[in-house]
Amino acid sequence: MKKLRVAVLMGGPSPERDVSVSTGRQIVTALDPERYSVLPVEITKEGKWLPRPDMLELPAGGTGSKQRGNPGGAIAHGRSGDIAPTTYDRFVEREQVDVAFIAMHGPFGEDGTMQGLLELLGIPYTGSGVLASALAMDKLRSRQIFEWHRIPVPAYLSVTADVWRDRGHVHQQVGKALGYPCVVKPNAVGSSIGVSLVRDASRLDPAIEKAFAYGPIVLIEEYIAGTEITCGIVDDPATGRPHALPLIEIVPHADFYDYDAKYATGGSDHLIPARVSDEVAARAQAIAVRAYQALGCEGMGRVDMIARAGDIVVLEINTIPGMTATSLLPDAARAAGIPFAELLDRIVRNAMRRADARPPVTPPTS
Numbered sequence: 001m002k003k004l005r006v007a008v009l010m011g012g013p014s015p016e017r018d019v020s021v022s023t024g025r026q027i028v029t030a031l032d033p034e035r036y037s038v039l040p041v042e043i044t045k046e047g048k049w050l051p052r053p054d055m056l057e058l059p060a061g062g063t064g065s066k067q068r069g070n071p072g073g074a075i076a077h078g079r080s081g082d083i084a085p086t087t088y089d090r091f092v093e094r095e096q097v098d099v100a101f102i103a104m105h106g107p108f109g110e111d112g113t114m115q116g117l118l119e120l121l122g123i124p125y126t127g128s129g130v131l132a133s134a135l136a137m138d139k140l141r142s143r144q145i146f147e148w149h150r151i152p153v154p155a156y157l158s159v160t161a162d163v164w165r166d167r168g169h170v171h172q173q174v175g176k177a178l179g180y181p182c183v184v185k186p187n188a189v190g191s192s193i194g195v196s197l198v199r200d201a202s203r204l205d206p207a208i209e210k211a212f213a214y215g216p217i218v219l220i221e222e223y224i225a226g227t228e229i230t231c232g233i234v235d236d237p238a239t240g241r242p243h244a245l246p247l248i249e250i251v252p253h254a255d256f257y258d259y260d261a262k263y264a265t266g267g268s269d270h271l272i273p274a275r276v277s278d279e280v281a282a283r284a285q286a287i288a289v290r291a292y293q294a295l296g297c298e299g300m301g302r303v304d305m306i307a308r309a310g311d312i313v314v315l316e317i318n319t320i321p322g323m324t325a326t327s328l329l330p331d332a333a334r335a336a337g338i339p340f341a342e343l344l345d346r347i348v349r350n351a352m353r354r355a356d357a358r359p360p361v362t363p364p365t366s
């Protein structure tokens, strides 16, 4: 059987670039060399595509990878002299890519833009399509859809620069509708970047200013005190039906699950199974799948939630969850008996199934 040539795309200009490279490395090292010929590609901050065959030689530096390097003789690169960054169109002309594994987080990778580019290039890709990716990245719009589906979300206010001109009014609204502590976050970043836990009104302004540095919409939310849980989802590669993985409870060693708690070794504990009743766990998994389907997610995803007395609240969906050595989706899959390489295999097979099922772009001529 001919090996599929998989380009693992990582990096990019987003603030989550470093996490993405870490996810990408992990994927490059673990993809099954019997099935795949792996081409690591770093998207530079300037948006150029840089083949990184050197990554095939390096250990990923984490757990979960089945092998080091790339045994099995996968061809990393056609012409060894061509490893300067190039434009995406030249890149795809030169390399024959069967499928792109998008290992990018945040803007320009997870938000539908890379997905749109790959659609135009006719290259199958992993994970959700353009619309679901864009919606999931936008916490406000995804929340509006969740609300329509009666999926519980935290009470929140959205603030634009225009609204923020009347700070007194915003303060009044927060006091009235949310109270303190509250949580302030940018609408469309991930990895807890720009997120603040605000304990009293005197800390609100700097938190909002900080979040505005990442985009034009800021969310202010009621603080949900409870058990933080997350539910990984992988589609069945044969049918495309979403399958909820075991819940993970996150116990951050900080006020909340901030950037360091997410990525520093020992920054948080992941408990599987989560310390919630079987009934709550089943309900959380069902809510996660509903939220995933409400946005039209595909391939894989991870739904962040908080369980508090009697009720489960959805914080967000990640369409390209982290797959670093400390990441949650690979842990959840492992707990379900799915080793990391098998998880990646399912994700790639979902991409190929979607591409095969796709109707032709040009209508048939009569």
Ligand SMILES: Nc1ncnc2c1ncn2[C@@H]1O[C@H](COP(=O)(O)OP(=O)(O)O)[C@@H](O)[C@H]1O
Binding pocket: 154, 183, 185, 189, 190, 191, 192, 193, 195, 221, 222, 223, 224, 225, 228, 256, 257, 258, 304, 306, 315, 316
């Ligand atoms: N409303 C909230 N109540 C309590 N904690 C929250 C709330 N919103 C966010 N958090 C904390 O901040 C973290 C990051 O928030 P999240 O909305 O998931 O954004 P990101 O896309 O950056 O992961 C969460 O994992 C949680 O620990």
Ligand SMILES: [Mg+2]
Binding pocket: 191, 192, 304, 315, 316
């Ligand atoms: Mg999150």
